[in-house]
Amino acid sequence: AAGLSQRVAHLSPSATLSISAVAKAMQAEGLDVCSLSAGEPDFETPEHIRAAAVRALEEGKTRYGPAAGIPALRQAVADKLQQENGLNFSRDQILISNGGKQTLFNLAMVLLDPGDEVILPVPYWVSYPEIVTLAGAKVVRVPTEEAQGFKLTAAQLRQALTPHTKVLILNSPANPTGAVYHRHELEALAEVILSVPDLYVICDEIYEKLVYGEAHHISLGSLSPEVFQRTILSSGFAKAYAMTGWRIGYLAGPKPIVDAAINLQSHSTSNVCTFAQYGALEALTSPLSAASIEKMRQEFSQRRDLMVQGIRALPGVTCPQPEGAFYVFFNIRQTGLSSVEFCQRLLKEQQVAAVPGVAFGADHCIRLSYATDRATIEKGLHRLHQFVCSL
Numbered sequence: 081a082a083g084l085s086q087r088v089a090h091l092s093p094s095a096t097l098s099i100s101a102v103a104k105a106m107q108a109e110g111l112d113v114c115s116l117s118a119g120e121p122d123f124e125t126p127e128h129i130r131a132a133a134v135r136a137l138e139e140g141k142t143r144y145g146p147a148a149g150i151p152a153l154r155q156a157v158a159d160k161l162q163q164e165n166g167l168n169f170s171r172d173q174i175l176i177s178n179g180g181k182q183t184l185f186n187l188a189m190v191l192l193d194p195g196d197e198v199i200l201p202v203p204y205w206v207s208y209p210e211i212v213t214l215a216g217a218k219v220v221r222v223p224t225e226e227a228q229g230f231k232l233t234a235a236q237l238r239q240a241l242t243p244h245t246k247v248l249i250l251n252s253p254a255n256p257t258g259a260v261y262h263r264h265e266l267e268a269l270a271e272v273i274l275s276v277p278d279l280y281v282i283c284d285e286i287y288e289k290l291v292y293g294e295a296h297h298i299s300l301g302s303l304s305p306e307v308f309q310r311t312i313l314s315s316g317f318a319k320a321y322a323m324t325g326w327r328i329g330y331l332a333g334p335k336p337i338v339d340a341a342i343n344l345q346s347h348s349t350s351n352v353c354t355f356a357q358y359g360a361l362e363a364l365t366s367p368l369s370a371a372s373i374e375k376m377r378q379e380f381s382q383r384r385d386l387m388v389q390g391i392r393a394l395p396g397v398t399c400p401q402p403e404g405a406f407y408v409f410f411n412i413r414q415t416g417l418s419s420v421e422f423c424q425r426l427l428k429e430q431q432v433a434a435v436p437g438v439a440f441g442a443d444h445c446i447r448l449s450y451a452t453d454r455a456t457i458e459k460g461l462h463r464l465h466q467f468v469c470s471l
């Protein structure tokens with residue numbers, strides 16, 4: 081439209097948010113929609129975390145705070161990263177932001193100039209290319225295949241490097257594929273990363289708590305002090321603690337980068353909602369959290385098995401076993417439909433909401449989320465079966 085900046089002219093709306101909106105509108109009309117498109121846990125935030133925020137509110141924690149976050153929360157994040165992830169960040173290397181999204185946005189703004197290249201393994205989370213493009217930098221897409229578990233290899237990384245490469249974005253566990261990088265895979269990538277001076281890796285570890293079976297989450301930055309220097313961590317409370325609406329994430333990285341991000345954030349959103357930060361502090365420091373996370377993780381693990389089994393039973397459809405997050409990403413190439421056609425027809429003919437892979441750079445795939453109750457998953461799989469058989 082006339083008057084809009086060039087910056088937003090090519091910005092696409094978040095496909096995941098818009099499908100969910102259509103599904104919700106259909107539900108409001110009284111249609112029985114199975115929503116398998118959501119990117120958020122269906123659980124309520126654990127009670128003790130909610131209580132901590134209510135307490136903070138009643139105690140008058142209602143004012144502006146430091147732009148970087150309340151000191152106790154920054155310290156708790158630093159302690160957590162030290163103890164759980166083997167990452168040695170000090171408190172002043174932590175910035176609390178409005179979700180992982182703002183963390184990534186801040187990072188793009190402080191790291192990227194026009195002409196810089198950002199390597200992005202495909203399939204990728206929808207917002208990465210948009211955020212990079214908004215910063216004026218160039219997205220270098222590196223396709224990964226199902227056969228390689230949708231994981232970037234060292235050889236692919238080496239090939240994608242140019243003198244303009246500035247950043248690699250690595251997301252493990254991954255949205256939309258559920259891929260989890262194993263130690264030897266990270267070690268191979270680290271070797272390439274260290275061979276290039278000044279290459280930073282943004283590690284989006286927001287799904288770190290959601291890993292299943294034999295899979296373990298490993299932070300790239302824990303591999304060696306040299307790799308640590310190149311690592312910038314982006315994470316948040318949304319997925320692990322079922323705190324999506326609270327909008328709290330964090331950045332950890334080299335101090336000059338974090339300082340620049342604090343400066344930037346101080347001119348845009350300032351601090352994250354003060355009393356919400358006390359909820360996040362409770363999430364990190366309460367002995368009750370481990371049990372609530374584990375309960376959700378086990379439930380997700382069972383739903384994953386249920387969903388993978390159902391999808392693998394569909395004729396002509398394949399998917400690798402996802403090891404983390406709460407998504408299954410399956411291949412529909414044999415149906416001959418584009419991912420958008422597939423999802424539109426599935427929603428119209430069977431009232432099942434799914435997200436087209438094209439939103440993640442893979443038009444031959446569909447993403448289903450199992451962050452919903454088992455009855456909905458079972459009903460959705462049944463309808464999906466009828467749909468695929470009707471093609």
Ligand code: PLP
Pocket residue numbers: 119178179180181182205251254255284286315316317318324328329
């Ligand atoms: N990173 C990934 C891979 C995600 O899937 C999401 C949310 O869907 C985010 C970051 C951002 O999460 P939030 O901004 O809710 O913390």
